[in-house]
Amino acid sequence: MGLPNIQLIESKKAERAEAKSAAIARWPCxxxxxxxxxICSVLLKIGAAGAGIQCxxxxxxxxxxxxxxxxxxxxRPTENVFIICSGWAFRFVQLPDGRRQTLSILLxxxxxxxxxxxARKLRYSVQALxxxxxxxxxxxxxxxxxxxxxxxxxxxxxxxxxxxxxxxxAITDLGRRSASERISRFILHLMNxxxxxxxxxxxxFDFPLRQQHIADAVGLTTVHVSRVMGAxxxxxxxxxxxxxxxxxNLAELRRIADxx
Numbered sequence: 001m002g003l004p005n006i007q008l009i010e011s012k013k014a015e016r017a018e019a020k021s022a023a024i025a026r027w028p029c030x031x032x033x034x035x036x037x038x039i040c041s042v043l044l045k046i047g048a049a050g051a052g053i054q055c056x057x058x059x060x061x062x063x064x065x066x067x068x069x070x071x072x073x074x075x076r077p078t079e080n081v082f083i084i085c086s087g088w089a090f091r092f093v094q095l096p097d098g099r100r101q102t103l104s105i106l107l108x109x110x111x112x113x114x115x116x117x118x119a120r121k122l123r124y125s126v127q128a129l130x131x132x133x134x135x136x137x138x139x140x141x142x143x144x145x146x147x148x149x150x151x152x153x154x155x156x157x158x159x160x161x162x163x164x165x166x167x168x169x170a171i172t173d174l175g176r177r178s179a180s181e182r183i184s185r186f187i188l189h190l191m192n193x194x195x196x197x198x199x200x201x202x203x204x205f206d207f208p209l210r211q212q213h214i215a216d217a218v219g220l221t222t223v224h225v226s227r228v229m230g231a232x233x234x235x236x237x238x239x240x241x242x243x244x245x246x247x248x249n250l251a252e253l254r255r256i257a258d259x260x
Contacts, residue, residue, distance in 0.1 A: 087132035
């Protein structure tokens with residue numbers, strides 16, 4: 001038996017390495033700026049360790065959506081769990097007469113909802129606010145990984161807790177806080193979430209929301225939102241323009257929001 005062709009073996013190794021690098025380069029997760037945020041960081045770690053969920057595999061399906069298109073329609077059965085990869089979206093409930101209540105603004109790295117892990121049908125819709133890239137993960141595969149991967153269970157538990165805390169705050173805001181308090185708190189909570197993703201610079205951040213989006217989130221009319229936002233600008237607290245919001249006086253905005 002002849003000796004193996006070392007040069008051929010090395011050449012094939014190089015080809016496999018190059019193919020692997022090319023595949024990785026095609027995975028959106030590899031270049032995602034928020035891959036360390038939320039559940040994505042855990043999915044990447046267990047994927048690298050050879051678990052059932054890996055970037056670029058068939059069970060992870062990436063989709064794109066233009067603005068104002070629904071990513072998910074309420075009460076539609078689905079076997080998927082959705083994660084926002086880039087862009088902004090929002091969860092909302094629409095009443096029969098067309099009125100809408102926004103439940104949450106979804107940012108890059110956000111799991112659409114922890115409830116999606118256990119329910120085939122959700123009572124709310126999800127719509128892209130800007131151009132959005134999102135990922136669909138198979139629910140059964142995620143659930144199957146929980147027992148074997150405690151870090152995934154911990155991440156999902158954290159998501160559930162944060163989601164419940166935001167829901168409790170929203171109930172308090174809608175039921176007891178003034179319009180100025182609601183809007184100020186909405187802006188500050190949004191800034192804090194963006195800061196966790198390193199998306200706030202010099203107290204300035206992207207703000208693609210229109211007055212109707214804010215109104216639907218804080219339970220006010222667009223006229224009332226316009227009046228409050230105008231007052232905040234006249235007081236020199238915030239500046240909005242070019243799709244960005246800048247906070248000029250953080251301490252005073254926090255005082256108005258009743259945030260300690």
